[in-house]
Amino acid sequence: MSEKQQKILYMCTVGGEDAEKASICIGLANAALALEEDVSLVLMGKSVYLAQKGYTDHIHQAGERAPLKKLMNDFMELGGKLLVCKPCIEERNMEISDFIEGSELATGTTLNMAILESDKQLTF
Numbered sequence: 001m002s003e004k005q006q007k008i009l010y011m012c013t014v015g016g017e018d019a020e021k022a023s024i025c026i027g028l029a030n031a032a033l034a035l036e037e038d039v040s041l042v043l044m045g046k047s048v049y050l051a052q053k054g055y056t057d058h059i060h061q062a063g064e065r066a067p068l069k070k071l072m073n074d075f076m077e078l079g080g081k082l083l084v085c086k087p088c089i090e091e092r093n094m095e096i097s098d099f100i101e102g103s104e105l106a107t108g109t110t111l112n113m114a115i116l117e118s119d120k121q122l123t124f
Helices: 016-034 045-051 068-077 086-091 108-117
Strands: 007-012 038-043 081-085 103-106 120-123
Touching: 007 016, 007 108, 016 038, 016 045, 016 068, 038 045, 038 108, 045 068, 045 081, 045 086, 081 086, 081 108, 086 103, 103 108
Parallel strands: 007 038, 007 120, 038 081, 081 103
Antiparallel strands: none
């Protein structure tokens, strides 16, 4: 565990169409949570589907990486904060009720505040 807890913001912009990149993003977020850091995962663009109930059930990454469903479940169980871009879901005619428990809607203001308050940001 680090001496000072870091606030790390992971921003994901890909979904099942690039499962490798999505799994790297979520896997790194999970590793930071295991180090007891304060981690938020922002889903923007196509990545909003990753939080949709049932979406990750059948997406498996080739190789030794964990399936996206497990990565998402682990993220939530480890206490990560999941922010889903509100304009992105509105563009796709989705509702917050379509998403896994613990998902939070994020507006442009919310996302900018999360960026400003974080110590580190990574975008995938």
